[in-house]
Amino acid sequence: MQLQHPYLLFLGDAADDLAAKTAAGVAQWRPEWCVGQLRLPGCNTSLDLPDMTLEEAREAGARTLVVGVANRGGVISEAWQQTFLDAIALGYDVAAGLHQRLVDIPALRAAADREGRLLADVRHPRDRFGVGTGEPRTGRRLLAVGTDCSVGKMYTTLALEAEMKRRGLKADFRATGQTGIFIAGSGISVDAVIADFISGAVETLCPANDDDHWDIIEGQGSLFHPSFAGVSLGLLHGAQAESLVLCHEPERLHMRGLPNQALPGLQECMDLNLACARLTVPQxxxxxxxxxxxxxxxxxxxxxxxxxxxxxxxxxxxPVRTGVAPIVDRLA
Amino acid sequence: MQLQHPYLLFLGDAADDLAAKTAAGVAQWRPEWCVGQLRLPGCNTSLDLPDMTLEEAREAGARTLVVGVANRGGVISEAWQQTFLDAIALGYDVAAGLHQRLVDIPALRAAADREGRLLADVRHPRDRFGVGTGEPRTGRRLLAVGTDCSVGKMYTTLALEAEMKRRGLKADFRATGQTGIFIAGSGISVDAVIADFISGAVETLCPANDDDHWDIIEGQGSLFHPSFAGVSLGLLHGAQAESLVLCHEPERLHMRGLPNQALPGLQECMDLNLACARLTVPQxxxxxxxxxxxxxxxxxxxxxxxxxxxxxxxxxxxPVRTGVAPIVDRLA
Known part of the structure; x- marks a missing residue:
């Protein structure tokens, strides 16, 4: 699934900045793909983008309406649906990363079918994947791993891709979550893959490549998170990354969402990641x-x-305060 | 999802013993639930059960037709479908553990809806699970882990349950794969769960229980299998098992399906399982x-x-040659 840009970012009736953080991430990392923002009554946030109607953005070249807002429960608000229908009628694809699928709303599905437009539910992989093989493949790969969820793995890998491209290196960010997929225009939401196919999906995401090409792979979760460690391990094995970057938030008091679960030490976290990574990467x-x-x-x-x-x-x-240049120095 | 027994085991046109190994497992571990077998022309295998027609088995009390045969690709052969339709008309539920779903065959679905019968696709969990929490819970739990896939984890845990029950201990086998689900009458095919919910599904499978009750949990895969380790890790974390049994096949030359992947050493395998298990179990x-x-x-x-x-x-x-009594001695 390849998303067509430019994008019009749909902020809907986002209650606050946090509700629109997906849109903010896209605007930050792919400003050249974002022609504007579309806000509904009640929207309490704004990006550094012009407000546009669907028609104005379409004239400015927008091809996909990206739903950059989330609400509690990840459902598609009824208040948004008329906008999506209007967008489809104007020739937009619509892309969302919510729990509820666009394609499961009959009116949207019928409109998209009629107009020949794509409804892209990027959180719900539609491809069928094979099981992973662990067979060595060419190309160079780097994966971000974390002591916890939401410690900056996506930001770090995007910053690495940008810095490497600035230096003329061949590098591609490989997205494994919703926001990353909007930013890359493609990717696989690995936590939504059937468990049997986690590592196989990741092998598909970052396949064999040129010897001097780097895949910079977005991490997910943590080997130390009791909810999501299985995803992290399948990702680690499928990524076959010779290079790892450890992401951590020093002031975090407990694992995200689990007040009784302590964070691992950095050394402990690196040791376990290396021990597990060795299954598919020699060193x-x-x-x-x-x-x-x-x-x-x-x-x-x-x-x-x-x-x-x-x-x-x-x-x-x-990555925010200092940039990631010293890590790229180490890679080179 | 609870399967209703007694069962009639459907062997179909199984080409050989291996094709009917699911049925063989059910007949071995739950003979008291199996009234007979149903074979079609071309069937080259037989269990130690009487051949019966659908009508005969129904009279003998059978409530579920269990599809105990697999063919290449895990599809539902057209040659089987008339039997399934006849079974539904006679009041059977139909249960299968194949890749293709019974419910995706319109004629079967329509017949089941009409007759109010259950089509149980045990490989495809229908429940929605929450994410795992890792919160400590009461009851005692044992999990089988392996150096590889298909080294005897299901057999070992079933033998442990049987030996513990023989001694009057409170023990329940908890199934995590298709054959195990037929044998237990319920369970969750954990490798078919969405990746985000592996450990959460397992927490649901073996919830808090009496202090003297043992859940004996079927393992899946191996932390050392590049295709499936994510499943194994989520299962390990969700199981919260104070007791682990290591399963291994000494003569195996390489990881199942991967000729270039060596098996781990037993100590290495135990060390990594313990290191990971400690995330949700103190000791x-x-x-x-x-x-x-x-x-x-x-x-x-x-x-x-x-x-x-x-x-x-x-x-x-x-477990086959010597039984598992020495392990139960150690538990007691």
Whole structure:
């Protein structure tokens, strides 16, 4: 499934910035693909994009209406549906990453069928995958792994792709979650794949490539998260990544969503990832650490970055504050 | 989903014993639930059960026609469908564990809807699961883990359940695959669950229970199988098993289906399982080793069992040759 850009970002009636964080991510990383935003009455957030009607954006070249808003439960609000129907009538594809599928709403499905437009439910893989093989394949690959969910793996890998491209390296971000798929225009939401096919799906996502080509693979979850570790392990095995980057948020008190579950230590987390990665890569190695220091003052952040770098002997960055150049230096 | 017994085992046109191994497993472990077998022209295998027509078995009390035969690709042969339609008309539920779903065949679905009968596709979980929490829960649990797929995990756990019940212990086999589900009458095919919900599904499968109750949980795959390790890890975390049994086939040359992938060492396999299990169980321990020695002579088998027991200091059995009593002794 390949999404057609440019995009018009649909913010709907997003209650706050957080509700529109998917749209914000797309606007940040692919501004050249975003012609504008579409907001409905009640919308309490805005991106740095012009407000447009469906018609205006279509004239400006938009080909896909990207649903960049989430609400509780991940359902498609009835308040949005007329906009989606109008978009389909105007020739848009509609793409969403919600729990509820666009294709399961009969009126949308009928309209899309009639107009020959794509309804892209990027959270719900439609392809059938084979089981993983673990067979060695050409090309170079880097995977972000984490001590926890939502510690900055997507941001880190996107920053690495950008920095590598800036240096003229052949690099492609490979998306494994909804927002990443909108940003890449394609990808596989690996946590929504049938369990048997996790590693096989990832092998499909980042197949054999040129010897000097890098796939920079978005991580998901953590081997230490009791809810999602199976996804993380299948991703690790399927990625066959010679290079790993550890992502971590120093101030986090417990595993996301689980107040009684402590975070692993960084060394412990690297050790287990390396031990498991060796199943499909002869000599995996960590090439850097990405800390999310957003809760720290600049001085605190500087100190924790330096302490971590000294302790592990690995380039340690905050992709937002410092960029990721030292990690790319290590790769080269 | 609860299957109604007694069963009539449908062997169809099974080309050989292997094609009917699901039926054979059910007949072996739940003979009291099996009133007979139904074979079509071309069937080249037989169980130790009377041949019966649908009508005869129904009179003998059968309530579910269990499709105990598999063919290449896991599809539902057209040659079987008239039998299934006749069964539904006679008041049977029909249960299958194939890749293709019974409910996706319009004629079967229509007949089942009309007659109010259940089409049970046990390989395709219909329930929605929550994500796992890893929260401690009461009751005692044992999980079989393996160096590889198909090394005897189901057989081992069924033998443990039988031995524990024989001793008057409270024990329930918890099925995680198709054949196991027919044998238990319920269960969850964990490799067919959406990846996000592996551990959550397993938490549902073996919920909190009495302090003296044992759930004996069927394992799947191996942390060392590049195709399926994600399933195995989610199962390990969701099972929250204080006791683990390692299953292994000594003569196996490579990981199942992957000629280039070596088997892990037994110690390595136990170490990684313990390291991962600790995420949701404070002090997991191995309580025994089950070797599948079917390719060895009695003398070879005796030697490898003794060597393994001496080396690891754990009760080491072949559930088929020796039974599993020494492992149950260790549990008690």
């Amino acid at each position: 995996p190695r960590f090439v850097g650490i990405a800390l999310n220091t957003k809760r720290l003052s600049p001085e605190q952040a500087e100190r924790v970055l330096k302490e971590t770098e000294d302790r592990f002997g690995l380039p340690t960055v905050d | 997991p321990r191995f309580v025994g080793i089950a070797l599948n020695t079917k390719r060895l002579s009695p003398e070879q088998a005796e030697r490898v069992l003794k060597e393994t027991e001496d080396r690891f200091g754990l009760p080491t059995v072949d």
